[in-house]
Amino acid sequence: MRIAVAADDAGLELKNVLSRMLSDDPRVTEVQDHGVHAPDDDRPYPPLGIAAAEAVARGEADRALLICGTGIGMCISANKVPGIRATVAHDAYSVERSVKSNDCQVLTMGARVVGPELAKRVVGEWLGHTFDPASPSAAKVARISAYEQS
Numbered sequence: 001m002r003i004a005v006a007a008d009d010a011g012l013e014l015k016n017v018l019s020r021m022l023s024d025d026p027r028v029t030e031v032q033d034h035g036v037h038a039p040d041d042d043r044p045y046p047p048l049g050i051a052a053a054e055a056v057a058r059g060e061a062d063r064a065l066l067i068c069g070t071g072i073g074m075c076i077s078a079n080k081v082p083g084i085r086a087t088v089a090h091d092a093y094s095v096e097r098s099v100k101s102n103d104c105q106v107l108t109m110g111a112r113v114v115g116p117e118l119a120k121r122v123v124g125e126w127l128g129h130t131f132d133p134a135s136p137s138a139a140k141v142a143r144i145s146a147y148e149q150s
């Protein structure tokens with residue numbers, strides 16, 4: 001699985017923790033880091049999150065993991081990219097349903113909301129879930145795509 005990651009300055013430290021974890025995970029074949037890379041880089045979250053989400057939309061990454069202070073700004077930004085379904089989540093049940101019910105390709109988290117150990121646990125679980133296109137949820141997700149394309 002190819003994962004695009006991005007964070008603003010508020011999320012940089014957690015992004016680095018999670019990127020290392022992803023790089024060590026045998027299920028992950030590539031981590032694409034869209035920045036920021038330094039704490040004095042004060043670029044705002046929207047272009048960073050949008051760049052990572054666009055990589056998913058173009059098929060260059062399978063998923064994206066985006067970090068800001070709350071995860072909310074990254075989520076709103078990623079959801080503006082056509083074809084992207086992004087969610088903020090900090091718990092195991094929500095990340096599971098975001099994939100299995102909603103076919104979300106983007107997970108966003110807040111570095112000011114969740115600690116690194118819980119975030120690592122939740123991201124590890126996120127990697128283990130896949131969407132079943134034959135499930136009853138698929139028709140509901142298709143309604144979202146149809147609206148987007150109308």
Ligand SMILES: O=C[C@H](O)[C@H](O)COP(=O)(O)O
Nearest residue numbers: 010068069070071072073074
């Ligand atoms: O959603 C936005 C993020 O939490 C960001 O890291 C902080 O944004 P702010 O500086 O506008 O509060």
